[in-house]
Amino acid sequence: MDRDIIERVARAAHLALTEEELTRYSKDLDDILDYFKVLDEAPDCEGIGVNPIEVADILREDEPHMDIDTDRLLRDMKTYEGYVRGPRLS
């Protein structure tokens, strides 16, 4: 795979790759994409669908309620005064 593409994908994924990794992933991603070529042999999908099992028209009414204790949800996260701690931003 083209080295420029690897660099762009890495940048979009916020990954800082070394020279050695860039070379290695060029080959690895080529192998992965080759593997997916098997899908070219698959028959075309008929009709519209975003899930192989039909999921359609599932809507809920606009009724607010909370049924989970938010302290439990945040228990295993690093927090500061109720905020979730995130990474350093440049």
Added chain:
Amino acid sequence: MKIGLEVHVQLPTESKMFCSCPTTDAEAPNTHVCPTCLGMPGSRPVLNKQAVIYGIMLAKMLNCSIDDTTWFSRKTYFYPDMSKSVQITQYDHPIGGAGMYYLNGKTPIRITRIHLEEDPGKTKRVGDLSSLVDYNRSGIPLAEIVTEPDLKTPAQAREFLGQLIADIRHVIDLPGDGERSIRCDCNLSVGVERCEVKNVTGLKNVERALTFEMIRQTKILKSGGKIVRETRRFDEERGVTISVRKKELESDYGYIDEPDLGIFHIKNMVDSIHIKESPLNMTLRLVKQYGIDENTARQLVSTSTKIAEIFEELAKTTDVQTAISWTTGMISANWKAFEMRDESHEHIIELVKTFKDGNMTDTECNLELKSFMTGTSVESVKNASADLEVIINKFLDGNPEIVEDSRKNDKAANRVIGHVMKETGGSYSSADIVAATKKLISARF
């Protein structure tokens, strides 16, 4: 120069877009959250029907084409405000497309699309550049309206946005305060490549950000430089735009269809939804239907579309001139107080009709209207009004040239208003003073 806008509107639902967490302002960070809006593994989104209804209403307002089938996509991006690393949005089958919106009812602005998506959380940076995230906003429903680059100047973009916001507020009953807000991404190009200024809030700031960007890009091109496609942010205090990051290309977002939500067939909903007439359309219709001046029509509608409705009822039951005179005068002057009261406007119509039929004098009708609209007794209104008239008459006696000047210049009466405000320390509303001043000056002509 080409300007295109992406306008994000928070939809006034009571619960979030894909979960039942409330959308009201929370007392503390991360208290209106659940596994779905925190993007926890295993959680699944379920679409809020009301968000779809609002989306359809806006698509209709923008004269978009609306297909029967719509669905959502996952947009991949890595930032702490979106914990699951994908934003659920719409990509190739949005709720509305190919619309047309008319600025001032005349200039066509093409609408590329309107789609629904979830709002990310809020990130704040602390001293060491690390981030603190509040996910209370995560999952609030948004409608994003994207225009074609049909706007020609920053001032025109501001005018467009002002009109659009007024129409949106009216059509979906969007509250004008609180956290619910309208944010704008502004795209501007003076040459070939464009830059995007993200998350600008407020009409004035949109014009300021675009004006700065226009000058910046022009200077670069004049000095032989090249515009780099990028995302910028607007620093409100300094009035400048600052480079944030090199813009991702569409392909970097890696859109895929959202399988958990599936697809939606909305034709029946689309057919059953009827939207209210927008303020702009109402203004234009009043001008055409009743032959009134455009500024008067705009004044009525912008004070309140309910006043415009009263005008229409009065125009039909009395005559257009009587309807204008009362709705732009006494009724507009006391409208704020009337809105606070939970009363029907039927009695207002009856009072004006009684006056028109000759069963009440002009002064009596004024007193009765003010008394009814403000919820105070006729006696109190009478006393206050008499006191006010004494002050105004005394000032006019001492400054007779004001009456003469008023024949040629509407603004001549402003001196009286300023004097009364100063004299009474704000005991009377400016609307009352204007109405009484106009009446007393006319009586001296």
